[in-house]
Amino acid sequence: MGLLVDGKWQDKWYDTDKTGGKFERESARFRNWVTDDGRPGPDGDGGFAAESGRYHLYVSMACPWAHRALVFRKLKALERHISVSVVSPDMLKNGWEFLSDHEAHRDHLYDSRFLHQIYTKAAADYTGRVTVPVLWDKHQETIVSNESAEIIRMFNSAFNDLEGVRADLDFSPQSLREDIDLVNERIYHTVNNGVYKAGFATAQDKYEQAYDELFETLDWLEQRLSDQRYLVGDQLTEADWRLFTTLIRFDAVYFGHFKCNRNRIADFPVLSAYLRDLYQVPGVADTVDMGQIKRHYYFSHTMINPTQVVPKGPALDLEAPHGRDRLS
Numbered sequence: 001m002g003l004l005v006d007g008k009w010q011d012k013w014y015d016t017d018k019t020g021g022k023f024e025r026e027s028a029r030f031r032n033w034v035t036d037d038g039r040p041g042p043d044g045d046g047g048f049a050a051e052s053g054r055y056h057l058y059v060s061m062a063c064p065w066a067h068r069a070l071v072f073r074k075l076k077a078l079e080r081h082i083s084v085s086v087v088s089p090d091m092l093k094n095g096w097e098f099l100s101d102h103e104a105h106r107d108h109l110y111d112s113r114f115l116h117q118i119y120t121k122a123a124a125d126y127t128g129r130v131t132v133p134v135l136w137d138k139h140q141e142t143i144v145s146n147e148s149a150e151i152i153r154m155f156n157s158a159f160n161d162l163e164g165v166r167a168d169l170d171f172s173p174q175s176l177r178e179d180i181d182l183v184n185e186r187i188y189h190t191v192n193n194g195v196y197k198a199g200f201a202t203a204q205d206k207y208e209q210a211y212d213e214l215f216e217t218l219d220w221l222e223q224r225l226s227d228q229r230y231l232v233g234d235q236l237t238e239a240d241w242r243l244f245t246t247l248i249r250f251d252a253v254y255f256g257h258f259k260c261n262r263n264r265i266a267d268f269p270v271l272s273a274y275l276r277d278l279y280q281v282p283g284v285a286d287t288v289d290m291g292q293i294k295r296h297y298y299f300s301h302t303m304i305n306p307t308q309v310v311p312k313g314p315a316l317d318l319e320a321p322h323g324r325d326r327l328s
């Protein structure tokens with residue numbers, strides 16, 4: 001694990017000393033938007049028009065942020081328009097890596113060895129962390145965006161005019177945007193990023209604070225979802241998919257590896273049924289690779305799990321009936 005400094009790779013773990021043991025996530029640096037006609041989006045430069053075959057997504061199957069983009073690519077039927085390369089689940093001293101001789105983990109565009117080479121191709125003097133997902137423009141040979149929250153909004157609406165794309169599915173309708181943003185905000189800080197704050201804390205109090213906030217929000221969600229099928233009423237939205245990619249990793253990884261162990265998701269009757277409901281949406285299960293998820297966290301974070309032994313369990317029954325149809 002490391003980062004780029006002026007375009008040079010440095011093998012360095014997160015620096016929590018300067019924040020008293022607290023993990024603070026760095027903001028993504030590439031913030032352009034693909035739009036239907038190439039006009040600029042809310043941030044960054046214009047010139048990124050939605051075109052079939054022009055964009056490439058770099059992901060890890062293990063990463064919850066990249067997973068959001070994969071879910072949107074699948075549900076919006078963007079697979080034939082946006083190609084993808086999947087890094088190896090092992091993220092060690094060189095950061096995310098490709099494996100040239102494994103079709104499943106090759107860089108299909110440049111046959112690079114490391115993801116940081118994609119970052120320096122886009123910005124030779126880049127300073128910052130090298131994260132997935134990355135949305136790459138094959139025409140301009142640059143990174144459009146490395147911020148998953150924005151990539152999923154592009155996938156939701158920018159490509160709607162392309163053939164076969166599910167324009168009828170809108171996961172961020174304008175009429176619900178305010179509510180979506182509100183729940184996203186709480187869930188981002190206390191759940192999506194909350195599990196990382198607990199897992200990467202290097203001070204007891206910082207860990208306990210993240211743990212308390214996490215379970216306070218999970219209790220709130222258990223309540224909220226007891227009489228409504230989805231987070232923002234009876235329609236599936238972006239807010240659900242953003243929560244989903246954290247919940248699906250919870251019992252297998254965050255409960256043990258990140259010490260988020262007051263309860264498993266399986267112990268929350270409502271949340272666990274909600275998780276199965278989302279998992280059973282056609283196409284979604286194809287985006288979940290529990291083997292790569294467990295391998296990544298337990299094998300890559302050697303300061304948390306120095307033996308690199310990957311747990312066999314837990315047994316998860318994601319195909320069991322969820323019974324939530326009655327709510328909508």
Ligand SMILES: N[C@@H](CCC(=O)N[C@@H](CS)C(=O)NCC(=O)O)C(=O)O
Pocket residue numbers: 001002027028062063064065066095129130131132133146147148149
């Ligand atoms: N803000 C980013 C965060 C992405 C992120 O942190 N991805 C993790 C993998 S789960 C990563 O690549 N970490 C590498 C690192 O921090 O060096 C997003 O949501 O797209």
